[in-house]
Amino acid sequence: xxxxxxxxxxxxxxxxxxxxxxxxxxxxxxxxxxxxxxxxxxxxxxxxxxxxxxxxxxxxxxxxxxxxxxxxxxxxxxxxxxxxxxxxxxxxxxxxxxxxxxxxxxxxxxxxxxxxxxxxxxxxxxxxxxxxxxxxxxxxxxxxxxxxxxxxxxxxxxxxxxxxxxxxxxxxxxxxxxxxxxxxxxxx
Numbered sequence: 001x002x003x004x005x006x007x008x009x010x011x012x013x014x015x016x017x018x019x020x021x022x023x024x025x026x027x028x029x030x031x032x033x034x035x036x037x038x039x040x041x042x043x044x045x046x047x048x049x050x051x052x053x054x055x056x057x058x059x060x061x062x063x064x065x066x067x068x069x070x071x072x073x074x075x076x077x078x079x080x081x082x083x084x085x086x087x088x089x090x091x092x093x094x095x096x097x098x099x100x101x102x103x104x105x106x107x108x109x110x111x112x113x114x115x116x117x118x119x120x121x122x123x124x125x126x127x128x129x130x131x132x133x134x135x136x137x138x139x140x141x142x143x144x145x146x147x148x149x150x151x152x153x154x155x156x157x158x159x160x161x162x163x164x165x166x167x168x169x170x171x172x173x174x175x176x177x178x179x180x181x182x183x184x185x186x187x188x
Contacts, residue, residue, distance in 0.1 A: 007167070008170050
């Protein structure tokens, strides 16, 4: 992964391009339309700054392209027509790529061993089933929060979640920086 500073620069450059495209296409926007345009351009810029190396970035771009003519036009403007087709192609095969598991021989050997039967105390079995149910529920919630998460296995989901959090953090830092500069300009 790139250093956060270069990711911030790449995101900022692409986000400003997206905002310029949105503002030039429509002059009289309502507050709701502006909010949607800012969010859409930030999502596309963040995903394109990752160069479609992650499942979540491909899913965000695919979702933005499906978001009517505004989203498709914005994706084309930020990414260019050819790279958008490439991203869409990668997004359609993303479910296959994200589900591949890399297994070491050691893990595979362990999983193939014949398990020993243990006599569990009913309380231990109950606690184990409750813990498994909680993990399953939280995994489902996490899959719903990460773009493209519904197609990922648990290992991929954790890796993608960490990368998505880092990218969201970059997005927040850049937006805070712009808000701070805007306040300084308005006070002077």
